[in-house]
Amino acid sequence: MCRHLGYLGPACAVSEPVMRGPRSLFRQAWAPTDMRGGGTINADGFGVAWWASAEWADAAARRYRSAAPIWTDPAVPEVLSQIQATGILAAVRSATVGMPVERSACAPFTHGKWAFSHNGVVPEWRKTVGAIAADLGNIDLLDLEAATDSAALWLLLQRALTTDDAKAAVVDVVERVVSLAPDARLNLVLGDGEQLWATTYYHSLSVLVDDASVCVASEPYDDNPAWQAIPDRSVIVARPGYLTVEQI
Ligand code: GLN
Numbered sequence: 001m002c003r004h005l006g007y008l009g010p011a012c013a014v015s016e017p018v019m020r021g022p023r024s025l026f027r028q029a030w031a032p033t034d035m036r037g038g039g040t041i042n043a044d045g046f047g048v049a050w051w052a053s054a055e056w057a058d059a060a061a062r063r064y065r066s067a068a069p070i071w072t073d074p075a076v077p078e079v080l081s082q083i084q085a086t087g088i089l090a091a092v093r094s095a096t097v098g099m100p101v102e103r104s105a106c107a108p109f110t111h112g113k114w115a116f117s118h119n120g121v122v123p124e125w126r127k128t129v130g131a132i133a134a135d136l137g138n139i140d141l142l143d144l145e146a147a148t149d150s151a152a153l154w155l156l157l158q159r160a161l162t163t164d165d166a167k168a169a170v171v172d173v174v175e176r177v178v179s180l181a182p183d184a185r186l187n188l189v190l191g192d193g194e195q196l197w198a199t200t201y202y203h204s205l206s207v208l209v210d211d212a213s214v215c216v217a218s219e220p221y222d223d224n225p226a227w228q229a230i231p232d233r234s235v236i237v238a239r240p241g242y243l244t245v246e247q248i
Helices: 125-136 149-163 166-180
Strands: 003-013 046-051 062-066 084-092 109-111 114-121 185-191 196-200 206-209 214-217 234-239 242-247
Touching (some): 003 114, 003 185, 003 234, 084 185, 109 149, 114 149, 125 149, 125 166, 149 166, 149 185, 166 185, 166 196, 166 234, 196 214, 206 242, 214 234
Antiparallel strands (some): 109 114, 196 234, 206 214, 234 242
């Protein structure tokens, strides 16, 4: 299953947190260590969103995605290494069987300041998301960017984010999905450049936090003993110097 990583902290090259450590996200694309629920490598594309508010007038997330395996794309060493950011959200993809392998299906999904990634699967996602969309109202499934469960979750989450409470929105989406599809696997990461919100629902997640920075990752990228493994069925809120973990 896909792997993802969120970083907030001192400005660095966009590619740096992606390449960081002996088990970097970059390396996890072909050598992941904790692939629960099937899949062996994450070669069906990748994406990186970043926030660089000092350079730009607005706080919107910028993004690069590609359907190519991350290790084959020269944009990583040649372009993303040239851009500075104070926050990134990155993902490498192992497409769920039956879902399209295309750029538009690669996380992160973005809208304005928001960036979102999903690691997992929603069984029978059309039925599940269709029922939730009908219940919530104001959602047009024709707006889906790609015919995947992750893109559909992003539509639901954007609708839920209209409440302005991002943690509640993330939990609401998880609870609605698992009430209809109890086998759903829902490791979500949402960021706005200032904070990260993430859930564990079946897949692994670890956090490394200190006063200056925070990193949220499917797998620790190094052996630093300060990595905290997040228990299953949790929602976390993280920013530099701050981490809360609550059960869902
Ligand atoms: N189901 C999602 C997709 O196909 C995520 C896949 C994953 O986590 N491996 O894009």
